[in-house]
Amino acid sequence: MKYKITVNNQTYEVEIENINARPVIAHVDGDRFEILPGDVNQVETKKEAGRMMEKKSFNPNPVSVAAQSPNPALSGNVLTAPLPGTVIEVFVKPGEKVEAGQVVLIIEAMKMKNSIRSVYSGTVSEALVSAGQSVAHKQALVKFADLGEASWM
Secondary structure (H helix, E strand, O other), X not given: OEEEEEXXXXXXXXXXXXXXXXXXXXXXXXXEEEEOOOOXXXXXXXXXXXXXXXXXXXXXXXXXXXXXOOOHHHOOOEEEOOOOEEEEEEOOOOOOEEXXXXXXXXXXXXXXXXXXXXXXXXXXXXXXXXXXXXXXXXXXXXXXXXXXEEOOO
């Protein structure tokens, strides 16, 4: 079976001889690969013309180098939305001290008002949302400058 596969904006023509055979034989742009499913770190390739055996490392799920995330929700010092909805009212301002369990804002979802409580005690650095704004699940709502103890009510 022939497939056209795009990886990192580059298109490859892939032909698989028999998906049920072991090893699976795949031809990618003219190069022959013998793939043993379950062994994701080793792929053997054979050049048809030269009959040379070459081993290549292959990882279908590469781990990228950690970079600073533009999403504040991943930084660890923010309160995130537990559900999607519309912000009705924000009760905190930058510089204000917040106790764990204190209501910091209200989100309306499906015609129900949900009080969102802080799980941290600390000082608010920034309110990342405002009244009337729609928010997604796990979107950052409030960023803290310094954190006290966490509460998991």
